Amino acid sequence: MLAFILRRLLQSALVLLSVAxxxxxxxxxxGDPVNQLVSLDTPADQVRQIRQSLGLDDPVLVQFGRYVMxxxxxxxxxxxxxxxxxxxxxxxxxxxxxxLALVSALFSLVVGIPMGVYTALRRDGVLARLFxxxxxxxxSLPTFLIGILLIYLFAVQxxxxxxxxxxxxxxxxxxxxxxxxxxxxxxxxxxxxxxLGLFQMTLIMRLVRAEMLEVLRTDYIRFARARxxxxxxxxxxxxxxxxxxxxxxxxxxxxxxxxxxxIITETVFQWPGMGVLFLKAVQNVxxxxxxxxxxxxxxxxxxxxxxxxxxxxxxxxxxxxTLKGA
Amino acid sequence: MTEPVLSVRDxxxxxxxxxxxxxxxxxxxxxxxxxxxxxxxxxxxxGKSLTGTAVIGLLDPPGRIAGGEIRLSGRRIDDLPxxxxxxxxxxxxGMVFQDPLTSLNxxxxxxxxxxxxxxxxxPVGRDEARRRAIDLLAEVGIPAPERRIDGWxxxxxxxxxxxxxxxxxxxxxPDLVIADEPTTALDVSVQAQIIALLKRLCRERGTAVxxxxxxxxxxxxxxxxxxxxxxxxxxxxxxVREVVKHPRHPYAQGLMGxxxxxxxxxxxxxxxxxxxxxxxxxxxxxxxNPRCPHAFARCMxxxxxxxxxxxxxxxxxxxxxxxxxxxxxx
Amino acid sequence: xxxxxxxxKPVPLLVRIRESDMWHGFxxxxxxxxxxxxxLVLTLGAVLAPWIAPTNPFDPAQxxxxxxxxxxxxxxxxxxxxxxxxxxxxxxxYSAILYGMRVSLMIGVGGVLLAAAIGITLGLxxxxxxxxxxxxxxxxxxxxxxxxxxxxxLLVDGVVHALLKGVPREQTVFxxxxxxxxxxFWVQYARTIRGSTLVEKNKDYVQAARLVGLSxxxxxxxxxxxxxxxxxxxxxxxxIGLAIITEATLSFLGVGLPPTQPSLGTxxxxxxxxxxxxxxxxxxxxxxxxxxFVLAVNLLGDWLRDALNPRLx
Numbered sequence: 001m002l003a004f005i006l007r008r009l010l011q012s013a014l015v016l017l018s019v020a021x022x023x024x025x026x027x028x029x030x031g032d033p034v035n036q037l038v039s040l041d042t043p044a045d046q047v048r049q050i051r052q053s054l055g056l057d058d059p060v061l062v063q064f065g066r067y068v069m070x071x072x073x074x075x076x077x078x079x080x081x082x083x084x085x086x087x088x089x090x091x092x093x094x095x096x097x098x099x100l101a102l103v104s105a106l107f108s109l110v111v112g113i114p115m116g117v118y119t120a121l122r123r124d125g126v127l128a129r130l131f132x133x134x135x136x137x138x139x140s141l142p143t144f145l146i147g148i149l150l151i152y153l154f155a156v157q158x159x160x161x162x163x164x165x166x167x168x169x170x171x172x173x174x175x176x177x178x179x180x181x182x183x184x185x186x187x188x189x190x191x192x193x194x195x196l197g198l199f200q201m202t203l204i205m206r207l208v209r210a211e212m213l214e215v216l217r218t219d220y221i222r223f224a225r226a227r228x229x230x231x232x233x234x235x236x237x238x239x240x241x242x243x244x245x246x247x248x249x250x251x252x253x254x255x256x257x258x259x260x261x262x263i264i265t266e267t268v269f270q271w272p273g274m275g276v277l278f279l280k281a282v283q284n285v286x287x288x289x290x291x292x293x294x295x296x297x298x299x300x301x302x303x304x305x306x307x308x309x310x311x312x313x314x315x316x317x318x319x320x321x322t323l324k325g326a
Numbered sequence: 327m328t329e330p331v332l333s334v335r336d337x338x339x340x341x342x343x344x345x346x347x348x349x350x351x352x353x354x355x356x357x358x359x360x361x362x363x364x365x366x367x368x369x370x371x372x373g374k375s376l377t378g379t380a381v382i383g384l385l386d387p388p389g390r391i392a393g394g395e396i397r398l399s400g401r402r403i404d405d406l407p408x409x410x411x412x413x414x415x416x417x418x419x420g421m422v423f424q425d426p427l428t429s430l431n432x433x434x435x436x437x438x439x440x441x442x443x444x445x446x447x448x449p450v451g452r453d454e455a456r457r458r459a460i461d462l463l464a465e466v467g468i469p470a471p472e473r474r475i476d477g478w479x480x481x482x483x484x485x486x487x488x489x490x491x492x493x494x495x496x497x498x499x500p501d502l503v504i505a506d507e508p509t510t511a512l513d514v515s516v517q518a519q520i521i522a523l524l525k526r527l528c529r530e531r532g533t534a535v536x537x538x539x540x541x542x543x544x545x546x547x548x549x550x551x552x553x554x555x556x557x558x559x560x561x562x563x564x565x566v567r568e569v570v571k572h573p574r575h576p577y578a579q580g581l582m583g584x585x586x587x588x589x590x591x592x593x594x595x596x597x598x599x600x601x602x603x604x605x606x607x608x609x610x611x612x613x614x615n616p617r618c619p620h621a622f623a624r625c626m627x628x629x630x631x632x633x634x635x636x637x638x639x640x641x642x643x644x645x646x647x648x649x650x651x652x653x654x655x656x
Numbered sequence: 657x658x659x660x661x662x663x664x665k666p667v668p669l670l671v672r673i674r675e676s677d678m679w680h681g682f683x684x685x686x687x688x689x690x691x692x693x694x695x696l697v698l699t700l701g702a703v704l705a706p707w708i709a710p711t712n713p714f715d716p717a718q719x720x721x722x723x724x725x726x727x728x729x730x731x732x733x734x735x736x737x738x739x740x741x742x743x744x745x746x747x748x749x750y751s752a753i754l755y756g757m758r759v760s761l762m763i764g765v766g767g768v769l770l771a772a773a774i775g776i777t778l779g780l781x782x783x784x785x786x787x788x789x790x791x792x793x794x795x796x797x798x799x800x801x802x803x804x805x806x807x808x809x810l811l812v813d814g815v816v817h818a819l820l821k822g823v824p825r826e827q828t829v830f831x832x833x834x835x836x837x838x839x840x841f842w843v844q845y846a847r848t849i850r851g852s853t854l855v856e857k858n859k860d861y862v863q864a865a866r867l868v869g870l871s872x873x874x875x876x877x878x879x880x881x882x883x884x885x886x887x888x889x890x891x892x893x894x895x896i897g898l899a900i901i902t903e904a905t906l907s908f909l910g911v912g913l914p915p916t917q918p919s920l921g922t923x924x925x926x927x928x929x930x931x932x933x934x935x936x937x938x939x940x941x942x943x944x945x946x947x948x949f950v951l952a953v954n955l956l957g958d959w960l961r962d963a964l965n966p967r968l969x
Contacts, residue, residue, distance in 0.1 A: 018795075018799055019799065030815050030819060136951070140954045141947050142904055142908075142947075144904075144909075151931065152939075163932075219423055219429050223491070223494075225412075226423070227415065227420075227421075227443045227495075228414070228415035228443070228446060229416070229446055230412065230446065231412070233446070237442075238431050241434075242431065253802070257804040260807040263806070264806070267909055278810075279911070282811075282813060282911055285817065290811065290814055298802065305802075316433065317433065318480045
């Protein structure tokens with residue numbers, strides 16, 4: 001088990017290192033970082049001094065080492081647009097994105113899994129076919145279009161929910177601002193969370209359905225039925241449990257991509273999160289922010305992956321044994 | 327004569343597909359007396375397993391019972407509502423599948439699967455169910471059952487798992503066990519043990535067995551009577567000694583001729599030329615006619631019915647007794 | 657007696673198609689037929705845009721600002737000259753949608769073809785050469801696979817524009833978008849091709865080609881490629897919908913096509929700004945067209961996948 005975790009950690013470190021390499025290459029070679037810091041009339045020797053102080057004359061490998069060391073201390077340099085440390089900019093906007101992502105993820109799981117189970121069990125039912133059709137539409141509609149549709153319906157036409165912003169937020173310890181504690185904050189969260197979660201929800205629904213259909217064909221389900229267990233015990237005990245094991249992996253990875261997909265949702269709803277910051281960076285060629293965002297997202301993916309692996313081992317007894325042996 | 331545990335009359339199973347309706351089981355009839363072991367043999371695809379599946383009511387669509395009836399101790403069960411049939415499965419009819427490696431849910435402890443089954447069918451509490459589960463495991467020959475009951479299926483070997491499967495099939499004391507190729511997936515060394523175990527447990531309890539297999543050796547050793555199936559039909563049924571020693575149907579003769587251990591005098595094992603027809607292309611008349619060395623005109627047009635012949639019954643016009651069989655086409 | 661003719665007689669192609677499972681699946685599924693029709697009509701509209709569109713929205717001489725924000729023809733205040741109304745710059749929406757679809761389709765198809773070209777090449781090389789080359793290519797693929805395609809496309813877009821600083825955006829935007837989509841979607845092709853290449857390369861005909869002394873590139877392209885290309889066609893179909901969504905998303909986010917060369921995504925982005933003032937049509941018609949097109953292509957892709965490999969269902 002320990003060996004397994006160690007191997008996983010090593011793999012994760014390698015992934016992070018290669019992402020850091022890309023981030024560093026962007027940072028170092030796409031546009032001269034010095035040019036962003038000086039104006040046209042800065043004297044040449046002052047420019048040279050800045051180059052030196054930034055360490056840009058050192059060998060590339062040394063520079064990369066420095067970049068990685070700084071990244072480990074969450075130092076990603078200064079934003080070209082805002083002239084502020086990138087880390088501070090990201091940290092300020094992280095709560096908005098993370099809350100949005102978390103609520104969307106919950107929404108997609110809580111709705112997607114039951115819908116998948118239902119459509120698998122009632123394969124030919126009218127409602128199941130309807131769910132299937134709706135899910136296909138959900139996969140085909142671009143996120144931003146869904147967002148616009150929801151805004152038009154619930155904000156413009158019905159006026160029930162706000163169409164932009166986070167509503168009122170409350171400051172918590174550690175500088176974390178939350179919109180989950182005020183009515184306006186919660187109301188503001190509904191539309192973006194649904195928009196962001198809808199795609200993942202349909203994906204999870206289709207995945208659960210496919211997996212469940214597969215499980216229902218297995219021998220142990222046939223044997224469970226042959227033993228006269230109630231339909232409920234067979235479907236929601238045996239079949240569901242086996243269905244959810246592989247679903248954990250993919251759902252976990254989906255949660256990771258929710259954070260990246262938040263870029264679109266945040267733009268539609270003018271949500272003050274990291275996604276909007278990243279988009280602005282892309283538009284204005286603010287490389288330090290782009291690089292930092294890339295590293296941060298991959299870091300999140302690595303953590304989620306690790307968590308999923310451990311969860312997997314906790315759920316599946318077969319894996320526990322192979323891990324013990326490893 | 328005592329009432330049979332299982333009585334199947336003219337059972338017909340069909341699969342409705344886009345290309346038409348396929349008849350997988352064609353008017354099959356047989357009885358199993360209490361405590362009796364009926365062997366069902368035939369090539370794969372002959373409809374043996376499907377017969378067992380139909381009896382226990384687990385046919386999956388597009389398969390369906392298209393005709394005939396199934397009676398359990400005189401009560402008709404093929405038309406029962408789903409939930410009533412569910413109560414019969416496991417309680418009155420137990421089932422053992424072919425592959426013990428896939429029969430047990432890998433995510434449930436062995437004991438939980440036993441306790442769950444016992445509590446579904448018997449009015450006992452969890453503690454009592456667990457006690458019974460341990461007794462059962464001991465009875466099927468699992469060493470240290472009070473410890474192994476909390477093990478996971480993957481911690482058991484194939485043979486041990488099949489013992490657990492047998493315990494699961496017998497845990498509500500059914501009147502009939504359908505064992506579908508119970509040893510095919512096992513090592514040769516443990517096959518005999520599992521068959522002996524199954525036989526002993528069923529004899530002790532007076533449980534009847536429908537033993538589906540293609541292994542004639544197992545049949546000869548275990549069964550009281552044997553039914554030979556071919557292309558969805560029973561071609562011969564009778565006491566095991568009769569069918570093995572004096573098979574009457576040409577197919578059964580070929581089948582028995584292919585058993586090495588039972589025939590000492592023959593220099594060469596027989597084999598039957600050709601292969602069983604696909605469901606979509608079962609010939610008119612006797613399904614065996616393209617491969618039968620004795621086929622004559624009547625076999626091509628008229629489907630043979632089961633005819634008395636000595637202690638057996640056989641579906642072959644050679645045994646019609648009208649003498650028509652003599653004019654065998656050259 | 658009937659002559660038991662062996663099935664050696666060649667069956668005409670049309671008959672073979674008519675009796676195939678695929679055609680049957682197509683015929684018996686009304687959804688698929690509708691999807692095919694929608695795809696066909698919209699594709700034709702996009703391809704023929706310059707000939708069937710009433711005006712050319714890219715031509716400033718044909719656009720008048722005083723025509724801005726006219727509602728659709730059947731709504732009060734509508735003008736019969738503009739069936740679907742006009743956008744904020746006075747462009748005829750119907751024409752803009754036709755041209756926009758043309759742009760979306762060109763970039764989508766271009767991007768997918770580029771992705772396929774990259775993926776097939778790398779997959780073939782990885783599978784056939786093996787060893788360290790294989791390890792490096794597939795590790796890159798693995799790492800990239802953890803990121804959503806839209807993020808990759810955004811990054812590529814940002815980096816390339818940074819590298820091309822000084823060149824007017826109008827000149828580079830097509831190429832950059834196609835490159836972004838190509839780099840975002842190549843992994844799936846590479847993995848599929850590599851998998852089948854690994855199987856094929858041990859077959860006798862490859863050994864034979866090697867013994868005859870054919871060079872590695874010839875063996876890869878002339879012998880292996882034709883045998884592994886099949887599944888790629890399915891991915892290609894399914895990916896076109898995705899690529900069009902990606903292009904629309906990039907344009908909506910403001911890093912794709914500028915308002916002067918609108919794609920469907922750009923039009924929706926423009927329309928989104930006027931949603932609150934009640935000018936719903938600017939977003940509604942491009943949005944509906946985009947959704948219908950992607951849905952139709954996805955339905956066709958699903959059908960194709962099921963028809964070619966029923967087990968994937």
